[in-house]
Amino acid sequence: MASAGACLDRRRGGLGLGLSLVHSLIAMHGGSVEAHSEGPGRGSTFRVRLPLSSAPARSIGRPEPVRPATASREGSLRVLVVEDNRDTADILKQLLALLGHQAEVAYTGPAGLAMGRTLAPDVVLCDLGLPGMDGYALARALRADPATARAYLIAQTGYGHAEDRRRSREARFDLHMTKPIDPIELERVLCSVGARA
Template sequence: MEEKVKSRKVCKVLIIDDNKDLAEILCDLVGFLGHKTICAHSGYDGIKKAREFMPDAVICDIGLPGMNGYEVAKTMRKDFKLKKMYLVALSGYAGPDDLKLSRESGFDRHLSKPADISAIERVLAEAAIKMQEI
């Protein structure tokens, strides 16, 4: 019996999290899945790196100091170069109000911490599909 092999697009992924250890682990994990990754540790640095790296997907913590994740998403959605990126909130804030704020801020998806590998794979697959449509 012949097995169908799914082709998977390699995505460029920016991880924004102020917890440096968590950000590095997530970068390594997403890299292990075959994607190209970079990390940022603040909202401001994340926006700067997004403009330089031009990722397909951004996985962003909400509870960032200075500029929180909601502000990051709003800023990216207003920026001509960044507005089409697939934005994923990854946060311990996961109540109904948090999910509503994520949508209103411009996030495409919201994952609760700790997210399992299959959830991360799913959102990156969704990002790849969205990027093909653009």
């Protein structure tokens, strides 16, 4: 595997985060997911199995009022996802919303810096291979800005060698997470950040 410094280019595809997130979410609900493909260019079939709910069916009548998850959840955080792979970014945003957090997405380094100044996030999930400004430069810029200096910065990358982790520390990231990110581990980290806040 090349180090992050050698190549942060993903023109040949993603890093498999989407399927890993789906698998983890389905497993959390007691289900399973299977993938099958005949080969390159032949498409893929995904089968998701979830157990039926054992809760009794509600009687039909007035619907219960719907409350946003963030309104009633303690420890809700403002999270900025900076990720140039739009599918990955959108999946992470949905996962964060399911966990009860307010999430916003930026697809480039400069957009992440601008959104960070507006959002003043508690946490920034930042890819390292970003267009316009890589994740290392973005982390240094976020640390230098009073609106984002105290945010908990998480590097999310496909590169996990000692040299990659050292570069993340030097850029002042708080944590280095290797893709595909485990949703349960991410939730644990966010709970820890929320408890400290």
